[in-house]
Amino acid sequence: MNYRHSFHAGNSADVVKHALLIALVRALQMKPGALTMIDTHAGCGLYDLAGDHARRTGEATQGVLRAFADTNPLLGDYRAAVEVVNEGTDQGEGPRLYPGSPRILAQLLRPQDVLILNEKHPEDAAALRRAMRGFPAAVHQRDAYELWLAMLPTRTPRGVVVVDPPYEQTDERARIVATLAAAMRKWAHGVTVIWYPLKSRTAHARWKDQLRRLGIAKFLIVEHWLYDTDQPDIYNGAGLFIVNPPFAFTQGLAPLLEALRAALAPEGHSGEITAGWLSD
Template identity: 40%
Template sequence: MNYRHAFHAGNHADVLKHVALLALCDALRAKPAACFALDTHAGRGLYSLDAVAAKRTGEAEGGVAKLRATGDTHIARYLAAIEACRAAHGPKAYPGSPWLLAHALREQDRIACCELQPDEASILNIEFRDDPRVVVHQRTDGYAAMKALLPPRSGQTRFARGLVLIDPPYEAQLEEFDLAIAALRDGLQRWPQGMFALWYPIKLRRSLPPFYRRAATMEAKSALVVELLVRPDDSPLRMNGSGLLILNAPYQFDRQFRHTLNALRNALQEPAGGNAHMEWLRAPA
């Protein structure tokens, strides 16, 4: 596997994924009971937009660098998290999902981060070595981590609430959806009350209906897709946008996040135009 997220940190896909991730964490925090978060493809957790890899692609210039305060609560939450990260790690730091989870969740919550690359996992371990809430697993298969770690436990505690973030590199292209769907089905059997969020890239949206149909058959209470395109989805050669499949989404998440999604489209779309799309594949009862 050759994928390194350092080349893509802070791009438009990260913005969507991380704004939504913090919103899901806030929904978990709304109840006092402890919760659990699993990041199956964690990366290193902390990036520098001034590093050679990030500067080579310049993708952050079309993502986080374009985002400004809009009056939207979720976007403000995201920008505040970035400022907190930069206060601790320097003016060009950018937080990955493990850092955001640790920032957003509470003392009683627990976080497991899984990463394939040994050097990335080592950086994760260093970042969280003094945080007893976070356990880092260097594993060859993030999907297998769901089998090993769900349903989640910590000592004698079983977690009734929580989130699984699945953010694979899609090096296998459309075949990755087969792996992800299978892992989601198994994860729901092991932890049916958990929230599951699967990130996916969008090049040609017309290639996605088979994925939507399969996602709609999941044994979940609900299935919601949230998508942001920054340019027309007419090129199979580049990522024109991305989406999140959210299973067991929080109550009224669609109403709360719709304004956010439109604000992100307005901020990040390119001159040719973008699109924001939200749809229930399976509406909550």
């Protein structure tokens, strides 16, 4: 599955991913110590929802626009993050610009925190540098999995790595498994967030079995299935693997997930969004 960010900006997967990322980072920042945030597949950083790529798929109408039409206060932090990048734009029909994870993480930076971004695709890397002008972020253009390991352990006592690949390569999942195993040997206490698209429950179960064999004790799985049954050969939803999530994040997760499910369920479907431990 090819999942280049610019074609899918602001879709339902982005809403879930970014709402949970904001909640996760804020839970980590409840402690005053410095936090390093690393985004291995950063993309362009900022997306025009009226641009050619986003208009070609039209996925924002079922994602960020639904979240903005919903009044649930639990989605307020997410909506506020999108509104920041739209200040001064015409939002008559909803937000025009959509922040990728780099711009969302930049909004969350405290003076003591560190932001490290990486994007290998040349055009996207150039766009990322433009999007991050004025922000205290280091921008790299390297192989994502090499950078992931090279940056560990983080120089600050705590850190979070966000892994959000386009799944263009057939060995993407195998590289994630291998790199995560190596990362845990270098940085066993670190927080890692891995995003993935969902197409087949059977294939996804096989991947979870591979990850289960790594023996990671605190391995949270959040899965958002859009439809009540699998729709063959299409995007059915997305999920996050979260290694070592902080207690404050997991304690507040259930109501946030329900708010996201209700806001994003397609017409005629109730949708399903769940969280559970891989070891269960």
